[in-house]
Amino acid sequence: MPSDQNKNVDYGNESSFQQAMMSKKTEEYGPAYSVLALLALKYFERLLRIFETNPEIKKTLRGRAKQILCGAAGTGIGVIFVGPVGAVVGGVVGALIGGKIADDYTPLMKVLRNLSDSEKQRLVKEVQNLVSSALIEAVEDFVTSRTNCELLVNCVRSFLKTIKK
Structure with missing residues (x-):
């Protein structure tokens, strides 16, 4: 498929950063990169949903x-x-x-949404290391206990501290 046609692909409900990333990075690194990047960004979006909907995580974020x-x-x-x-x-x-x-002056969700694509991918790797799995379902199972929710939030906070430096 010629690269001119790739630029006009409809990505459906995917966010604009994914669309931009797909076209730019695919040209640079080839289609394998775009698939891995897309998977990481999909994982990140599901991770955000977990943060927004999990009641135990919400309790942890009440700083x-x-x-x-x-x-x-x-x-x-x-x-x-x-x-x-x-x-x-x-x-x-x-x-x-x-x-x-309470050390959360900037709401955590806002900070997470404003991460660059490469930072999102690095965070996904950190979370995958924490839960010992690349599957998002493993994160969903992991956060069923309050202790694990705190571990996840602390993992994300530690990651954010490393990128602020």
Whole structure:
């Protein structure tokens, strides 16, 4: 099939980054690369869905809520003891304490969605190493326990720390 025809292939529901990646990388590395890249990106999309829908993972990701709660508690305590000025000071102190407790300033899902394609592929490899399988079903089975959910979230957070440096 001539390469001009490959550029006009309809990828259906796939996201635009996959479409761009498929055409550019296929030209550079050949069709085998595009198949492997597509599989990794499909895996990544399913991984995001697991993060969005798994209740145990949602519990693990509630760090931001802790920060807000600490700020509100500080405001309440401040207003009780000192009045309006205490509310301001208590809110600031509570938010700072909450910030130390909760290390998720940028929502994890937003960070994951903004990864480059090569970073997504590297993350997929990290997750596959953690669950000892290349099958997405293994991840779905892996996250049935709270402990494994925490391991998965910590794996993703560790990966994100390495790419921020």
